[in-house]
Amino acid sequence: MKAVGIIVEYNPFHNGHLHHAQQARAESGADLVIAVMSGQFLQRGEPAFVDKWTRTQMALDAGIDLVIELPYVYATAQASDFAKGGVALLDAMGCESFCFGSEQGQITPFLNSLQLLTEHAAEYQAFIHEAIQTGISYPKSLNNAYLALTDGQAGFADLTQPNNILGFHYLEAAQRLGSSIKPLTIQRIGANFHDPLTVGLPIASATGIREAFFKGTSVEELSTYMPESSISSLKMAEKEYGKFGSWEHFYPLLRFTILREGPENLKQYAEVTEGIENLIFQSAKTADNFENFMSLVKSKRYTRTRIQRMLTHIYTGFTWQMLHSFQLPSYIRLLGMSKTGKSFLNHKKKNISLPLISRAADLNDLMGKLDIHATTMYLQGIESVQLKKEFTTPPIYRG
Amino acid sequence: MKAVGIIVEYNPFHNGHLHHAQQARAESGADLVIAVMSGQFLQRGEPAFVDKWTRTQMALDAGIDLVIELPYVYATAQASDFAKGGVALLDAMGCESFCFGSEQGQITPFLNSLQLLTEHAAEYQAFIHEAIQTGISYPKSLNNAYLALTDGQAGFADLTQPNNILGFHYLEAAQRLGSSIKPLTIQRIGANFHDPLTVGLPIASATGIREAFFKGTSVEELSTYMPESSISSLKMAEKEYGKFGSWEHFYPLLRFTILREGPENLKQYAEVTEGIENLIFQSAKTADNFENFMSLVKSKRYTRTRIQRMLTHIYTGFTWQMLHSFQLPSYIRLLGMSKTGKSFLNHKKKNISLPLISRAADLNDLMGKLDIHATTMYLQGIESVQLKKEFTTPPIYRG
Known part of the structure; x- marks a missing residue:
């Protein structure tokens, strides 16, 4: 079978x-x-x-x-x-x-991209680091680094597309696992x-x-x-x-949790980084619903998805320490x-x-x-x- | 004035x-x-x-x-x-x-009791310690110790009465502060x-x-x-x-907080002692309202008031560490x-x-x-x- x-x-x-x-x-x-x-x-x-x-x-x-x-x-x-x-x-x-x-729809460009990034890993990391320094989000930094590396050549996967990005990560994961899948x-x-x-x-x-x-x-x-x-x-x-299920329904419990924990404690939760705990706390004080809350927390540094992941971990009590233990x-x-x-x-x-x-x-x-x-x-x-x-x-x- | x-x-x-x-x-x-x-x-x-x-x-x-x-x-x-x-x-x-x-209604018995306990402080503490060992609640232990010390003599405050107990603590506090009030x-x-x-x-x-x-x-x-x-x-x-305000209204948020924190974290909150965190956690899993919850948590070791104070501190996030810092x-x-x-x-x-x-x-x-x-x-x-x-x-x- x-x-x-x-x-x-x-x-x-x-x-x-x-x-x-x-x-x-x-x-x-x-x-x-x-x-x-x-x-x-x-x-x-x-x-x-x-x-x-x-x-x-x-x-x-x-x-x-x-x-x-x-x-x-x-x-x-x-x-x-x-x-x-x-x-x-x-x-x-x-x-x-x-x-x-x-x-993309074809597997070859992904295989090409994976090979390229494997062979130029250090260069790629340097490009990413450089991009992050300019204050843009992590996904955007990855993309800029990738564009710099492929430099307009054909045959590579278009990693500006969300499903291509995820697909690329699957291939990378399989490679790292040493899997023959x-x-x-x-x-x-x-x-x-x-x-x-x-x-x-x-x-x-x-x-x-x-x-x-x-x-x-x-x-x-x-x-x-x-x-x-x-x-x-x-x-x-x-x-x-x-x-x-939606954040709107979960917001009263999320809000209470944010207000109860306060900025100092919020820092311990997975993905909460670099001073955003204050913004999260202050926004929860003011915002009566989730959309208002998000409009206050959003910034160009973090994607909505990234912020929502922080909120998920705050809501469930999932810490950096736990994240790093797996x-x-x-x-x-x-x-x-x-x-x-x-x-x-x-x-x-x-x-x-x-x-x-x-x-x-x-x-x-x-x-x-x-x-x-x-x-x-x-x-x-x-x-x-x-x-x-x-x-x-x-x-x-x-x- | x-x-x-x-x-x-x-x-x-x-x-x-x-x-x-x-x-x-x-x-x-x-x-x-x-x-x-x-x-x-x-x-x-x-x-x-x-x-x-x-x-x-x-x-x-x-x-x-x-x-x-x-x-x-x-x-x-x-x-x-x-x-x-x-x-x-x-x-x-x-x-x-x-x-x-x-x-009591008269101040003299309180003054007498305060003097007695001040002069027999070590003996009193020993009685309390002994009573607690039998598994009874702290307030009851205090009372037993006090009864042992006064030994049926007249002229002392009746510290089985709730307002007499509190009054006694006021006098004791004033004495410890060295206040002339x-x-x-x-x-x-x-x-x-x-x-x-x-x-x-x-x-x-x-x-x-x-x-x-x-x-x-x-x-x-x-x-x-x-x-x-x-x-x-x-x-x-x-x-x-x-x-x-009542615990019934606050219970959904309290329950969420207990379930989110889990027994290990619950231990850090003020007044939560000696394994009761497991009972609190398990009871929150089951009980849909506060009265049911309390009926599951109550024990002869802790008064309802004591348990409610633990819950207050869990609800607000007030820790032993904070308590001891004041x-x-x-x-x-x-x-x-x-x-x-x-x-x-x-x-x-x-x-x-x-x-x-x-x-x-x-x-x-x-x-x-x-x-x-x-x-x-x-x-x-x-x-x-x-x-x-x-x-x-x-x-x-x-x-």
Whole structure:
């Protein structure tokens, strides 16, 4: 049995995700698709629109065979750590290949870029350092350094595109791991891009879908952009929780936490650097809602995503010290499986190089306890009373 | 001008408080009454029923001449530290006497008890230590030790009564300060006690009044037990905030904080001792409201008051380290004054031995910043949007 891996958030699952999963299977010729999926908090530094169990259901119903949780420490990290966690888990699962969507659409430019940066690592770092000194954001600095290095030559990946950047980090992570996992990419289809493969499948971004919902579009009306099964799952979640996750809903607890901690304590949380703790504290004093708060905290030095990641870590109490205590994933948390996925686990168990965890009670190291903690913090934010859900929800099975 | 001091909470102000203030004036023969009053959190470890400004209004309208804030660090502390802060402030204000309500009603038994315990300090400590070893609460241990020492002899204060205990701590604090302030006491009149002085003044305890309100009694209906002016102030506060302070209202934020911090971090907060952090954490996981939470946390080792003080400090983020960094008050925060009070301040300014602070902006040491912080935390709990109130409210003047 050959497996192809994908790294996903499904926040929420939509037609573009369906296309990605189908293409990953087709391109790789694999017998099953394994998705490493973020948990309750996401890479953009946001609480998930809907909990990880609902998103697991969506994935299984759309044909994913195994859903593995990307631990909090990677799921909420900057691109390189996000990629490291994801690729390490796919590698540990014994995937022969992994497949990501990119604006580039071809794998060769990525391989060229990786080789270039590997061979000119010191030069690249010097360029980055120089760019950061001018006061621009880290992602922009990376990009400037890359442009300086490629110097207009053809054949390299365009690393100004967000999915290309992430894809590049996947390749880099695989290289650093010394993994033999084979990278594949498919052309990403977005809201403004018409791909012949998607006739009859209107695509909207997950961000667009969430924004539409929070502006008053009903779950029902979102069905143009999402599989019917995903709509059913969303409706069930809406019935259970009465609300979907967003910083607006989480803001009263975030604000209280910021005001309670004060600037001195805020510095200890992961990604909070260089005096921004005062700005965060002062802004929380004034701002009655999250958008106002963000408009006060934003600066050209930090992207919105970076600031939101700081806020996520403040909200959950995740410190620099914790962040620095992790290297590679220590377990594989199984969130869901299809019949094929179950069969894969039965046949390949011996090839899986990390402990396979089906019950939260078996998560007994700090990395695992943080995933349980993230669920507690998430459920508090959406005012759920089902705080034990992490322990009472077994892996979801779609036979 | 002669001043008598009283140490109060006014949570809320009622007829018993009115009686106390009037008797203090009469017994002392003073020209004015100075009240040192707790701020937003109280000695029983609870958020105030109504904010300190409203309670200051009530005090002034009922004839108090100066209202001084008892800093958070003393207001939320065990009896001996509460007494130390209060008496030190009255002493610093230049009061000639202070007057407390007691079940005892006479000062001589207190003086006798103080002398006894001073002369047998080592023996007393040994008795306390012995009692604590049996697993009973600290207040109960104190009491057992005291009973062992007095051994049934007459002429000593009955330190099984709550107001006698507090009164004893006041005398002890004055002695330790080396203050020449003269102690006075009046017979405390309670809900079940009819005193000839209070004909026409029905008395209910502040606890009773709060409980009646939270069980559905309207502010209007409470007017039997409170001066008309206090009722007016309560009504204004009700209009402004829409709610009164109680742990039930504060519980969602308290619970989130407990769950976010986890047992290891909880240990750092003042009064949290000896493994109770696990019980607090586990109880917060389960309990959806404060009463359920308390029923899970209560034990014979700790009084409800003691546990509530731990919760107050967890809620505000007040640590053991902070607690241990304070000795005596470093400022006098003026909350309100009558015409007589203002005149006293003008004439006696040079006799006041601590900086007199009228504006929060002038509070610049840790003790003062904690008072500002306590207000922020309090206003978050009652969901007020007026977070700047600490800075925009000048001392209240009733001319």
